[in-house]
Amino acid sequence: MCIISIKNLTKQFDNLVAVDHISFKVKKGEIFGLLGPNGAGKTTTVNMLCTLLTPTSGYAKVDEHDVYKNKVEIRKSIGLVFQEPALDSYLTARENLEFHAMIYGMEKKERNKRIDEMLNLVELKDKADELIGNFSGGMKRRLEIARGLIHKPKILFLDEPTLGLDVQTRRHIWGYINKLNKKEKITIILTTHYLEEADRLCDRIAIIDHGRIIVTDSPHKLKEKLGGDIISLKINNNFSRFANELGRLKWIREVKASKGNMNLFLTVKEGNRAIPKIVYLAQKLKIKINEIDLHKPSLEDVFVHFTGSSIRERENNGKLKLENLRKKMVPAK
Amino acid sequence: MIDTRAVYVLWLREVKRYSRSPSRIVSTIAMPILLLIFLGLGFRQANFGGILPKSISYISFLVPGIIGMSLLSTSVFAGISVLWDREFGFLKEITVAPINNLSIVIGRAIGGSTTSMIQSIIVLIVAMVIGFSSENLIGFVTILIPMFLISIIFISLGLILAANMTDIQGFGMIMNLVVFPLFLLSGALFPIKALPSYIYVFSYLDPLTYGVDAMRGILCNLSAFPVVFDIFISSIFVIILLSAAVYFFNKSESK
Ligand SMILES: Nc1ncnc2c1ncn2[C@@H]1O[C@H](COP(=O)(O)OP(=O)(O)OP(=O)(O)O)[C@@H](O)[C@H]1O
């Protein structure tokens, strides 16, 4: 029951490989997330699946149709919300939806019914006849989601649906996405670089980085893969020494260090028992710990684990990399 | 093959956008009207010594030319406005829809030609107010045929240019290097034969030459070629340029 299946899909722009031999399957009815930092290749992947870009190589089927051969068939069965706004600001909300419905060949009666239904879903009924030039970012986004659904697609692509929106609007939009996934039984592919968004919404997530898919699984399973609790520490001095010392300890499964902001991430079996030992070691080495935090693995930790750096660091500064100080890798002094 | 509903909705969008931007209407009508008033009235007394037949006043000669100019500039603009759609993201909404580029090009062409013809009719009405008259009253209806052909030709040209441009930076250059020469070569301001022969041969390549000639034939009974011939040549330009526009749209999409 796979509605999308892709294998070794690749897109090369001049000499940049934006998407590099990715493979995954999306099951009917699920919310599938592509999670990755800026420039990871999310939009390029979506564009290939939506037939807006022709892949350089590889295989992709969307709703049984080949992306190379059956573009029109695919276009009929998908809805798409682009990363960049794509509304006509000279038209009203309703006219934007009408344009869409007509260009997808819907009859008048069905069209009007569906437009009202969708305006209700995203709570824009009372704004229907206003020019969208005056809409806020959140309202435009909601309208675009409504528009993507007008022609009853089987699959809805959402490219960064909440990018740049405030927290409250974001929660609202998550609500709509969940609702329509349940109510309309529609398969949703969404891209995001918000960990919380991926965690809350997606049944399964593919982590994509530098055009490659690192891992694909449900948020729950991904967290389990880390095998333990996470302790994060903020150190004041002697960073490298402490990191190396911790790296030698057998009961710590993994040590990740971000020298730039003096952060250490430790994966341990029983976090509550580990903390006193770590504090004791720090005191012995005359190292000052500024902050200490124990938590169950979050998607953030998963991301750090699989890509070697946190998504936020990557967005802020591509070069700020976490060193992997896993025991085996630490050269003995 | 042509999706009439898609054509209709693209037409509707163009007309709505047009009717909602009064500044665009005013600014595009102002230029031809100013030219008409200042050239028409300024050269009213001039003696063109053999360039124009005695029987025709300069303003009568000028009106079809200025209408041609108005059609030319608004049509190229309408075609190139695809670039704005691209800039504001709306182009993707049209591109990803399950309709072919032939329908998209036809829809845009008919939409743009509607607005550009409306503007030209306004210019014609203003011309009548300041003293232009024609003995051929049916001419006011038949002139719609060359008007339509001219607008489709230049919208297609605008679409072709837009499909080959990467951003809106080149827009001003197009207006100066394409629109202006086409206007000057077309015989809108004076008969092309008044130019040296090594220049006016290029007039024969300019589609506007035939359009203006046809309108002048209809309204003023003065034309270099038979009107039917002008219409025939214009129709050929329509077919060639529309097909080229579809070709370039297909090409720019299959990246
Ligand atoms: N048309 C193009 N020509 C050349 N390079 C491109 C093109 N489109 C994208 N790229 C490059 O491909 C890479 C992946 O881009 P893509 O837009 O798919 O990333 P993304 O994951 O969607 O990132 P973002 O979060 O910024 O949207 C980037 O390095 C980008 O610069």
Ligand SMILES: [Mg+2]
């Ligand atoms: Mg993107």
